[in-house]
Amino acid sequence: MKKLWLVFKHEYLRHVLTKRFIFAVLSVPLFVALSIGLGFLSVILSTDKRPVGVIDHSGVLSAPVIYPEVDNGPIPFTTFQFFTDPTAAQTALDDGDIQGFYVIGPDYLTTGQVSLTAPEALATGLQGDFANLLRENLLKTQPVELRQRLIAGPEITIHSVTDSRSVSSTNILGVLMPIVAGILFVVAINISGGYLLQAVVEEKENRTMEIVITSVSTDQLMAGKIMGNLSVGLTQLVIWLIAAVIGFAFFANLQSDAGSIEMIRSYLGILALTFLPAFVLVAALMATLGATATEAREAQQISGLFSLPIFMPLWFITAILEHPDSALAVGFSLFPLTAPLTLPLRAAISTVPTWQIGLSLAILVVAAVGSVWLASRAFRLGMLRYGKKLTLRELLLGTG
Amino acid sequence: MTTIAVDQISKRFGQQTAVDAVSFTVEPGEIFALLGPNGAGKTTAIRIILDIFKADSGTVSVLGGPMTEAKKDRLGYLPEERGLYQDGQLDRTLVYLATLKGLSGPDASRKVDQMLKRFELYDHRKKKIKELSKGMQQKAQLIVTLIHDPELIIIDEPFSALDPVNTQMVKDLLREERDKGTCIVMCTHQMHQVEELADRLVLINQGKVVLYGGLQEIRRSYSGQEVHVHALTEIPTGLPGAALIEKDNSGYRIHLEPSTTPQSLLRNLVERGVQLEKFEVAIPTLDEIFIQVVTAEGHPQ
Numbered sequence: 001m002k003k004l005w006l007v008f009k010h011e012y013l014r015h016v017l018t019k020r021f022i023f024a025v026l027s028v029p030l031f032v033a034l035s036i037g038l039g040f041l042s043v044i045l046s047t048d049k050r051p052v053g054v055i056d057h058s059g060v061l062s063a064p065v066i067y068p069e070v071d072n073g074p075i076p077f078t079t080f081q082f083f084t085d086p087t088a089a090q091t092a093l094d095d096g097d098i099q100g101f102y103v104i105g106p107d108y109l110t111t112g113q114v115s116l117t118a119p120e121a122l123a124t125g126l127q128g129d130f131a132n133l134l135r136e137n138l139l140k141t142q143p144v145e146l147r148q149r150l151i152a153g154p155e156i157t158i159h160s161v162t163d164s165r166s167v168s169s170t171n172i173l174g175v176l177m178p179i180v181a182g183i184l185f186v187v188a189i190n191i192s193g194g195y196l197l198q199a200v201v202e203e204k205e206n207r208t209m210e211i212v213i214t215s216v217s218t219d220q221l222m223a224g225k226i227m228g229n230l231s232v233g234l235t236q237l238v239i240w241l242i243a244a245v246i247g248f249a250f251f252a253n254l255q256s257d258a259g260s261i262e263m264i265r266s267y268l269g270i271l272a273l274t275f276l277p278a279f280v281l282v283a284a285l286m287a288t289l290g291a292t293a294t295e296a297r298e299a300q301q302i303s304g305l306f307s308l309p310i311f312m313p314l315w316f317i318t319a320i321l322e323h324p325d326s327a328l329a330v331g332f333s334l335f336p337l338t339a340p341l342t343l344p345l346r347a348a349i350s351t352v353p354t355w356q357i358g359l360s361l362a363i364l365v366v367a368a369v370g371s372v373w374l375a376s377r378a379f380r381l382g383m384l385r386y387g388k389k390l391t392l393r394e395l396l397l398g399t400g
Numbered sequence: 401m402t403t404i405a406v407d408q409i410s411k412r413f414g415q416q417t418a419v420d421a422v423s424f425t426v427e428p429g430e431i432f433a434l435l436g437p438n439g440a441g442k443t444t445a446i447r448i449i450l451d452i453f454k455a456d457s458g459t460v461s462v463l464g465g466p467m468t469e470a471k472k473d474r475l476g477y478l479p480e481e482r483g484l485y486q487d488g489q490l491d492r493t494l495v496y497l498a499t500l501k502g503l504s505g506p507d508a509s510r511k512v513d514q515m516l517k518r519f520e521l522y523d524h525r526k527k528k529i530k531e532l533s534k535g536m537q538q539k540a541q542l543i544v545t546l547i548h549d550p551e552l553i554i555i556d557e558p559f560s561a562l563d564p565v566n567t568q569m570v571k572d573l574l575r576e577e578r579d580k581g582t583c584i585v586m587c588t589h590q591m592h593q594v595e596e597l598a599d600r601l602v603l604i605n606q607g608k609v610v611l612y613g614g615l616q617e618i619r620r621s622y623s624g625q626e627v628h629v630h631a632l633t634e635i636p637t638g639l640p641g642a643a644l645i646e647k648d649n650s651g652y653r654i655h656l657e658p659s660t661t662p663q664s665l666l667r668n669l670v671e672r673g674v675q676l677e678k679f680e681v682a683i684p685t686l687d688e689i690f691i692q693v694v695t696a697e698g699h700p701q
Contacts, residue, residue: 003500010496014488207483211544214450214477215500217469 004220011228015195016235025236029243051081052126053089053101058108065140078129093117102130182344184240185271186310189279189340192233193286194303199225200290201299218379226283233279270347270357277364278340282306284371291378309337313345324350333360336367401464403428403552403583404449409458411444418444420607431574431584433598437694441607442587443480446554450477463552473502476550480557482541484529491516491525494543501548515543534561542570553577556587571597591686603693610693623683627654627662630678641665
């Protein structure tokens with residue numbers, strides 16, 4: 001066991017301490033944060049902060065309630081400046097003090113007529129804000145909760161026919177976060193598998209293998225390598241998840257209604273259950289590939305064949321999310337290479353039947369065990385072949 | 401206790417027999433040479449001894465019994481196909497491989513420093529392996545083989561890539577290890593190194609043992625078919641017992657007829673009044689024996 005730990009530590013540190021790993025781990029959240037930050041910055045910088053003039057001939061805005069009634073964060077909100085004299089408003093517009101001005105006709109309540117004078121089209125959000133200002137003030141004698149409900153509109157909860165699960169249409173975070181985490185999860189598995197592939201092929205290319213296997217058993221070596229690279233993937237995943245949570249908390253003030261927490265919890269359960277067999281499956285397939293290939297470049301090219309099915313559910317993400325119980329979604333949940341992404345995706349928006357989770361995990365575990373068997377066979381037969389490829393026939397039928 | 405006892409081991413790969421009923425023993429405190437042309441089955445035999453391959457038949461005993469995981473810490477192996485993690489830092493790589501051989505972290509670090517100084521690599525310890533010359537990498541690999549003071553050392557072509565100075569250093573090191581009681585099995589094609597170092601040898605050709613025994617004993621057994629003579633007078637033609645007489649600047653080389661011994665030839669020379677200055681039974685070099693045996697047995701393609 002001590003040697004397994006030594007191999008594990010060696011495998012883990014040789015990746016985690018490299019500049020390439022640190023760059024790979026930090027670049028994704030930094031890139032996302034930078035993109036979001038630049039997006040916000042461009043909105044803030046491009047938003048015209050000047051007020052919009054309003055001349056009210058209808059009396060709707062006498063002693064007006066100001067909209068919006070709450071601060072909406074870093075993006076500046078529209079402010080309105082009230083004029084009684086159209087000439088003063090025109091002068092302010094000419095002087096560039098306001099973006100434009102609305103004139104509410106005296107018969108607004110019956111005709112809804114409003115005119116806008118502006119040198120260029122106002123932002124869509126600003127038009128909405130003006131409409132909300134009118135709505136608020138039309139109802140200003142009503143309680144504030146009623147006014148805000150009118151502005152916010154209904155919160156629709158979608159129930160599936162066979163499902164006890166319900167999803168709030170406004171709880172975007174509850175749906176989005178598991179999907180993002182699921183994608184990060186398979187990316188981490190794939191990257192870890194890639195590290196393992198690289199580690200195995202390099203050991204073969206470097207001719208270090210024969211020295212190592214006369215110091216440690218092939219079982220301990222395999223287990224140490226798989227665990228070490230699994231931990232590399234986990235480290236990457238955890239850092240990305242922490243960054244994602246911080247990002248969501250920062251930008252969306254992290255909604256915390258009980259429903260989304262419950263959903264994330266059950267989703268994380270499925271994620272945790274699938275992670276180990278999924279990783280072992282991918283890692284063992286990569287190790288098999290590494291042991292049978294003759295050089296790293298060749299192995300990297302073939303490894304793309306494994307990545308294809310792993311990411312395939314993303315191509316059908318709309319179909320899976322719209323019909324989480326369809327034959328396609330169930331089929332993808334049961335196929336070992338597509339299950340790691342499909343199951344969490346379905347779990348994010350519906351309750352996956354227990355039998356499907358059980359069957360999917362069982363198939364995944366059997367596939368993982370089978371691939372480990374294949375990997376140890378490839379390891380034994382292929383690792384000491386230098387410059388000569390191990391054929392599939394030899395792998396399945398040969399002896400070492 | 402015999403360090404290695406190989407008894408009738410055979411191994412086939414598909415239709416090809418790599419090792420065919422090979423037997424030999426290696427004793428403690430000796431340098432044992434495992435010889436053979438390319439593809440003779442040497443590496444397969446070593447891999448069977450080290451339990452990397454399983455023999456189809458026959459038994460192997462290493463350090464008193466079958467190979468176990470625990471015994472791996474008691475042997476040092478330098479394979480023919482060898483290398484180190486090219487991106488690894490020299491001292492860290494050596495410490496890692498030393499800990500895999502059972503040394504504790506601090507012991508491994510201390511021993512690595514000692515060995516690096518001895519092999520004159522200490523100033524390069526922070527370099528990546530790929531930044532070292534081929535000879536330096538070879539020395540680093542020897543450090544990996546020896547660092548844990550193994551009881552059994554198996555080395556394949558230990559002198560490849562070494563300059564004469566480092567070759568001498570490695571020879572001294574191997575003799576030192578032998579004198580400490582370590583058993584050394586050495587695979588090499590450099591026969592003069594075997595003649596200098598080995599106590600006993602086995603020669604494998606086409607998977608079979610064709611020569612086995614003490615170095616001097618084998619050389620003596622191949623001697624007696626040729627004598628070197630310096631004479632003050634001419635050697636007469638038609639000398640009884642001489643199959644062929646060759647003359648060169650250093651004297652005469654006389655090839656004996658199969659039924660003739662050096663003693664009877666000497667008697668014939670004296671009886672015919674040849675005034676001898678030197679009479680020497682030629683002992684063939686290992687190179688000559690190797691070529692003779694392998695050519696007679698057939699060389700694998």
